[in-house]
Amino acid sequence: MAKAKSAFVCTECGAEYRKWQGQCSSCNEWNTLSEIRLASARPGSGSSGSGRGGYAGDLSRDVVDLSNVDLSEVPRLSSTFNEFDRVLGGGLVPGSAVLLGGNPGAGKSTLLLQTACKLAQQRRILYVTGEESLSQVAMRAHRLQLPTNGLKMLAETSVETILAVAEREKPEILVIDSIQTMHLEDISSAPGGVAQVRESAAALTRFAKQTNTVLLLVGHVTKDGTLAGPKVLEHMIDASLLLEGSADSRFRTLRGQKNRFGAVNELGVFAMLEQGLKEVKNPSAIFLSRQEEQAPGSLVMVVWEGTRPILVEVQALVDESALGNPRRVAVGVDQNRLAMLLAVLNRHGGLFTGDQDVFLNVVGGVKVLETSADLAVLLAVVSSLQNRALPKELVVFGEVGLSGEIRPVPSGQERIAEAAKHGFLRAIVPRANAPKQSPKGMEVIAVDKLSDALEAL
Template sequence: MAKAKMAFVCNDCGADYTKWQGQCSECGVWNTLKEVRLGAPARSSGPSGYAGEVQSKVTLIGEVDLSELPRFSSGMAELDRVLGGGFVPGSVVLIGGHPGAGKSTVLLQTLCGLARSLSALYVTGEESLQQVAMRAQRLALPTDKMQMLSATDVETIIHEASRVAPKIMVVDSIQVMHHADVQSAAGGVTQVRESAAALTRFAKQSGTTLILVGHVTKDGSLAGPKVLEHIIDCSIMLEGSHDSRFRTLRGIKNRFGAVNELGVFAMTEQGLKEVLNPSAIFLQRSDEIASGSVVMVVWEGTRPLLVEIQALVDDSSLGNPRRVAVGLDQNRLSMLLAVLHRHGGVMVGDQDVFVNVVGGVKIVETSADLALLLALVSSFRNRPLPRDLVVFGEVGLAGEIRPVPSGQERIREAAKHGFKRAIVPYGNAPREPVKGMEVVAVKKLSEALDAI
């Protein structure tokens, strides 16, 4: 028997090496290289009868069929939005999140709804069949046609799935699955990689939509090898704190749709319910006008979202003042404070600065720069900003206000929610007046400070 080839894969960035070394030369992290067994390429593509068994041949790109992919809806509009319009047959979706975020709940709701019209299989490896059935009964879900399987062996799962031929299958979770040919414990780098590869190969060959549930580490990233994100077609994260009833579903990777699409759900006694108007829940402001608060318009995937940002500037009793940012990049906060001092004439070097995005939303784009600076000045001067004011725009190091994408749609979304005044970049000024809204277009940070 030929000796199996081994490789060492970085658990953080996915770089592979022929021998072990203490530090990954790609990402610079120490002690992240794990031994991975490289299996020999299979001679056959699996049991006969799979829909994916086709002969490969060279094709001109102009002859490729560009017809719409045959999708089917999940039954939830917010989940379909994140997926890019629904499930694609033969695709592999990886959903991650903290324990208790609601991953198993939303997948059980989805499969129970789809089982009424197509064949669905729910594979549970962490919970017993009784636990899953009790959850479905508690959520009052239709379970008359729902197929269940309790197993952790990958070959057993593939054998049973080949027999029942499901249209969609959920594996909860990939960290507890193990492959008989891999001599390592379940949850290790080698087991997760080989188990995911075997399940993905089955999904591609049979045309089954496969959903894998993944755990997350303390820093919020998916546990297991980073190469797992290269195997799957779509990666989504279910985020939300335990003290909040709202959950956000964000697309990280999607080969069949837009990336960074956001879906919002509310946790209720009947499970996760979709929120069709997310801006309404993030704009539940108090009746009393307080300083350091302003509403901004961010772009999430294919739609605008109105979010309130709060800032608190206070005298520091420490030699090194604190800079705390929740929902924003802390390094960008330090950069914007330097721009505010240089081009805005506001010095907060001896002040503690705290910034928070209301609702637990994480802002990853630069359109929140101008709103952040105006909220900081409002708190520092203790002067409240008008409740009907909305702000967005990117701030450069020279103090210029740069335009952001989809500016017209952001302004229209703010006007729809009753805002009367907007401070926007000059490049995003509307060509025609917006009914019921006064738009102030600014080119520099000093002009924005004069406008408030």
């Protein structure tokens, strides 16, 4: 018999070696190499056949010109949640692999169980749980008052067994909760290691592509908030989603970090209730739950999330510092960008904050990843610094450059229309984003420089 081929894989970084060694050369960790057996080549794929270089591959596939590729719309399956479908780009695509990550308690299993129970009334679903028993899942479904008939359940962590059951059941959607608990018999490392996560995900993704099955994977996150496991895991799958939410808030945000079938950075908003996750159809109305009396340092800005504008409130607090090194704390925006904007405010706005503590917060737990919040952040800081409240009907957006200029942002017309729809009467925007005709009942103030914006207040 031919000797089985093997390789040694680092359980920390996933690097491969032909022979065992005490230290991994890639991550410099000790005693992290574990042996895995490599699958033997299939008959007919070796070098004994004819052809150039002795290759005898499958020659039945023809090369196709790009202009002749069928452009028919890929069929999608609705997840029964409009917000979930929005983040996915329109729904679940057959043969795709979707990775859903999030902190413990964010609602990953709840969201997928709700989706699976509702879809099981019309489609074949196989829900595989590796972290909970079947009775625990059944109790959660009963507590959430979900329809349980028709949903096929399996409590298993062996990938070989799961694939065998999937071959027999032939599900349209396969849910794996979670990928960190799965393991292959050929890999000697513990479940959750780099080698196990990588090879298990590769085997499940291969099955999904070959059988045109929707694969939904639950993934853990590290203490830094990033997906646990090797980075190659995010390259294997088609869509990477992150479910975020603080423990003291009942709202959850689902953000798309990678999507081969839709827009990236799309945002879906859910509310965690006793009956599970409920989608929020108008996120701006929730993030704008402001007090009747306007306070200094509070301002509304329009951010663009994926394919829609959302109005959120930013709050700033500027206070005299009792320390030699004043603090700069930002929640919801990049702290380094806040420091840069304060320098622009000093240089081009004539307002010095070097001896002040500056605290910034985006209400509702929203993380602003774009630069359209620059102008709103600076005006909120100025409002708190001078202890003067800004008008409640004012909305602001725009990027601030290092020379004090106000740069335009994408989709400016749609942002202004969204603000007008929510009853705002005045807007300070970059001049290039100003419409030719302002919405009815709304005054649009176009500015070119930071000094113009400060004068407009």
